[in-house]
């Protein structure tokens with residue numbers, strides 16, 4: 068099987084940008100190496116993959132696992148907002164409050 | 174306000190061939206969300222319909238709503254699509270506060286439904302719109318932007334999130350590029366979405382109300398120089414909240430792009446937003462490119478593999494296309510083409526059908542909905558279906574007229590009373606004593622009194638000037654407070670004078 072191309076710090080910088088994570092140059096190099104090891108390990112699966120083995124995306128060999136369309140109680144509001152970093156309330160209405168969306172580095 | 178240079182529409186279609194593509198999101202009317210048992214009820218208090226699954230809390234696991242899969246397959250079948258024998262959900266990764274998970278569960282390269290087509294009637298001409306795919310996904314939450322003057326995201330200090338809508342099942346229906354529509358492109362875009370809405374509504378799987386967001390449309394537009402076959406760079410316009418705005422936005426983009434291309438410029442591939450107030454499009458925030466979504470198969474869900482038996486059983490539930498149904502109903506009701514077109518355009522087909530089913534003659538049912546009730550709906554800014562009157566009540570009013578118990582004028586009064594919530598037409602007629610006078614002796618007495626009171630008029634009628642009878646009819650009606658049938662009064666006057 069072909070070997071995956073080694074991950075460069077440019078690749079890691081791109082992924083970090085998409086994931087909105089700030090990394091230093093030193094960290095970019097460090098993660099390029101560490102993520103490369105992970106990719107190599109996962110690539111070993113290719114050695115076992117023969118044409119007669121169907122690629123899989125799930126551990127269970129099942130299909131059509133469906134739920135009935137029946138409403139069950141949602142979470143109590145107190146539990147929902149116990150997790151919220153910031154909340155705004157107006158009468159019976161409560162929202163998650165999030166920082167301004169535009170204006171962050173694009 | 175728009176600052177765009179615009180080329181005249183006629184000049185655009187003389188120099189370019191427009192290519193349109195439409196992406197429509199339909200919110201399914203299931204009771205629960207796509208992957209959890211939270212209610213989908215509209216209008217609940219913010220964040221009162223959320224759980225660990227739709228909030229994306231660690232350790233929670235999604236479960237597919239079988240009803241949503243069934244509704245999606247039925248939509249695909251109604252659009253003439255093939256149904257996948259095996260397909261998976263995928264994660265679409267992006268960072269935006271409308272999704273707490275930082276990914277949306279959607280379908281990527283394995284849509285549930287693919288390769289269909291829709292026949293669209295554009296002013297009597299049939300156009301085939303090819304369907305690329307219809308796939309399942311989950312809706313995102315809703316945000317309110319605070320601190321900006323306009324309520325828009327630009328200039329907002331912060332935003333408030335309501336995740337009740339997050340996880341509600343959606344079907345996204347994507348057309349292939351539609352070529353060759355020329356100057357008709359804006360009308361085709363509008364007619365396609367109207368047809369799609371009618372098809373989905375007939376299936377009963379969604380409210381498909383654009384103003385409430387249960388049907389949302391994005392329009393892709395590009396221009397191809399005449400004589401070339403290379404597709405131009407396209408823009409995607411969002412925020413199209415009505416059929417009218419779809420038509421106007423496609424036209425606007427054609428004129429805007431035409432001006433840029435005619436001046437030797439290049440179109441920037443971007444997302445634009447329709448501004449209904451000024452009728453123009455404006456560039457939105459720059460969006461991540463498709464490959465940046467890093468789709469991968471959703472590892473928490475097993476594949477969906479609809480059996481052919483299931484698909485065929487669902488195919489048997491698909492009603493005839495609305496266009497065929499309309500043609501059959503037109504035939505059955507004896508409506509002229511323009512009459513039927515007006516009824517369909519007013520979304521009154523089901524109302525008229527129900528009124529006929531409740532006993533009214535087809536033309537009478539049509540007239541009530543398309544004139545009296547239409548006028549009242551327009552005055553109140555409502556749709557016909559939102560009026561506080563049922564088809565059965567309309568049929569009952571017509572029945573009272575047919576029985577001779579109401580005349581047209583009093584019937585309109587009864588309609589107003591029904592709309593005011595005073596009861597059924599029969600109850601109102603009885604309570605208000607509105608029925609026309611059927612008692613022949615009472616009618617005869619009034620006729621005799623008015624003939625005696627207008628000897629000169631009576632003489633003229635006897636002499637053959639029957640048009641003078643109008644004076645006597647008016648006098649009799651006035652004496653009876655309008656509660657008589659004018660035709661009967663006329664007949665009775667003439668008979669009395671001849672006798």
Ligand SMILES: [Zn+2]
Nearest residue numbers: 209211224227
């Ligand atoms: Zn939930």
